[in-house]
Amino acid sequence: MAEAAAVAAESPAGGRARAARAVLDQVVLPGEELLLPEQEDADGPGSAGERPLRLNAGARARVRVVCGPGLRRCGDRLLVTKCGRLRHKEPGGGGGGGSGVYWVDSQQKRYVPVKGDHVIGIVTAKSGDIFKVDVGGSEPASLSYLAFEGATKRNRPNVQVGDLIYGQFVVANKDMEPEMVCIDSCGRANGMGVIGQDGLLFKVTLGLIRKLLAPDCEILQEVGKLYPLEIVFGMNGRIWVKAKTIQQTLILANILEACEHMTADQRKQIFSRLAES
Amino acid sequence: MAAERKTKLSKNLLRMKFMQRGLDSETKKQLEEEEKKIISEEHWYLDLPELKEKESFIIEEQSFLLCEDLLYGRMSFRGFNPEVEKLMLQMNAKNKAEEVEEETVELDVSDEEMARRYETLVGTIGKKFAKKRDRANYEEDENGDIKPIKAKKMFLKPQD
Numbered sequence: 001m002a003e004a005a006a007v008a009a010e011s012p013a014g015g016r017a018r019a020a021r022a023v024l025d026q027v028v029l030p031g032e033e034l035l036l037p038e039q040e041d042a043d044g045p046g047s048a049g050e051r052p053l054r055l056n057a058g059a060r061a062r063v064r065v066v067c068g069p070g071l072r073r074c075g076d077r078l079l080v081t082k083c084g085r086l087r088h089k090e091p092g093g094g095g096g097g098g099s100g101v102y103w104v105d106s107q108q109k110r111y112v113p114v115k116g117d118h119v120i121g122i123v124t125a126k127s128g129d130i131f132k133v134d135v136g137g138s139e140p141a142s143l144s145y146l147a148f149e150g151a152t153k154r155n156r157p158n159v160q161v162g163d164l165i166y167g168q169f170v171v172a173n174k175d176m177e178p179e180m181v182c183i184d185s186c187g188r189a190n191g192m193g194v195i196g197q198d199g200l201l202f203k204v205t206l207g208l209i210r211k212l213l214a215p216d217c218e219i220l221q222e223v224g225k226l227y228p229l230e231i232v233f234g235m236n237g238r239i240w241v242k243a244k245t246i247q248q249t250l251i252l253a254n255i256l257e258a259c260e261h262m263t264a265d266q267r268k269q270i271f272s273r274l275a276e277s
Numbered sequence: 278m279a280a281e282r283k284t285k286l287s288k289n290l291l292r293m294k295f296m297q298r299g300l301d302s303e304t305k306k307q308l309e310e311e312e313k314k315i316i317s318e319e320h321w322y323l324d325l326p327e328l329k330e331k332e333s334f335i336i337e338e339q340s341f342l343l344c345e346d347l348l349y350g351r352m353s354f355r356g357f358n359p360e361v362e363k364l365m366l367q368m369n370a371k372n373k374a375e376e377v378e379e380e381t382v383e384l385d386v387s388d389e390e391m392a393r394r395y396e397t398l399v400g401t402i403g404k405k406f407a408k409k410r411d412r413a414n415y416e417e418d419e420n421g422d423i424k425p426i427k428a429k430k431m432f433l434k435p436q437d
Contacts, residue, residue, distance in 0.1 A: 087344065117341075191351045234350065
């Protein structure tokens with residue numbers, strides 16, 4: 001962390017913009033401006049002297065760049081809005097295209113609804129044809145009773161106040177009330193809807209959720225070997241776990257909570273101890 | 278006297294539909310021009326410089342889903358909830374599907390089963406096209422499958 005602090009200190013706040021390529025995986029601060037690779041040669045720092053002559057300097061190839069969470073577009077500039085490490089993903093596969101995706105890997109607990117996110121919500125009220133669902137955001141989300149698989153005007157889903165809902169945001173922006181659904185675009189539930197009885201719901205940081213849901217996460221692979229269990233991860237920092245006994249459920253919750261700040265070796269130790277018992 | 282009276286007709290009166298027939302072309306044009314002027318004067322517009330929206334090459338996207346290839350959020354292990362386990366495979370396979378598309382072509386009916394099915398059909402369809410006289414040749418065996426019994430089984434003498 002000392003290294004991160006040093007980087008932060010030497011970066012001139014509000015001064016010259018840094019090139020995004022140069023600060024990859026380094027700490028960036030809110031308010032900083034980043035330069036994309038395409039902009040570097042035009043107005044990058046210190047490049048004026050030996051800039052290679054370009055035929056198409058006027059009409060540079062405009063490559064599309066996706067700026068993810070923590071970054072904001074302001075005209076042609078790219079500004080940082082969150083504190084964290086700058087990440088980058090090369091184009092290809094399902095990602096944006098063009099010059100790839102940049103985002104800030106930040107640590108936070110407050111959830112801000114984002115369209116398309118799968119979250120765990122708690123039904124807090126039933127009013128007419130919508131449910132109010134608490135998702136941990138600034139405002140409860142609304143969930144129509146028709147947004148369940150197989151629901152019709154006559155056939156209402158059996159949802160009570162206090163139920164846990166696993167759903168997806170269809171409307172989420174800063175000006176409007178977020179709206180959830182429990183079906184996909186084809187009208188199928190795909191695992192969304194009311195989460196079963198019992199189990200334990202607890203909250204973790206948003207960063208941990210992403211860490212656990214990463215495709216190469218060894219924590220989950222290890223956890224899955226322990227005993228039969230079920231987990232639901234909400235992007236809003238909520239985790240619901242259930243195992244055969246209450247004790248197993250509690251152990252599971254404790255592991256998941258604790259593994260955020262453990263090294264790989266420590267994790268190995270814990271899992272080997274658990275496997276023995 | 279008549280000319281004087283004509284000039285006295287007001288513009289509003291001349292603009293009326295039934296008065297148009299008797300008007301000559303010049304006064305018609307004049308009236309139209311005046312009408313246009315009134316319309317354009319009453320037409321509202323915003324006194325703003327023309328907006329030029331440049332095509333931006335930065336796209337904003339606030340979801341982590343696009344950035345990190347996150348797994349599907351529901352999981353079940355060691356058979357706790359078979360339904361979810363099936364779903365998990367299906368949802369997480371979507372991400373990998375693009376890479377190994379050919380391998381993940383899941384068949385509802387395996388090739389062998391398909392062959393077995395059609396094997397029994399050979400007789401059924403064969404019977405349909407057979408003549409009445411030959412139909413006796415098709416007999417149902419104990420499984421209910423219809424098979425041609427043209428080649429009668431005979432005892433084959435073992436070679437020593």
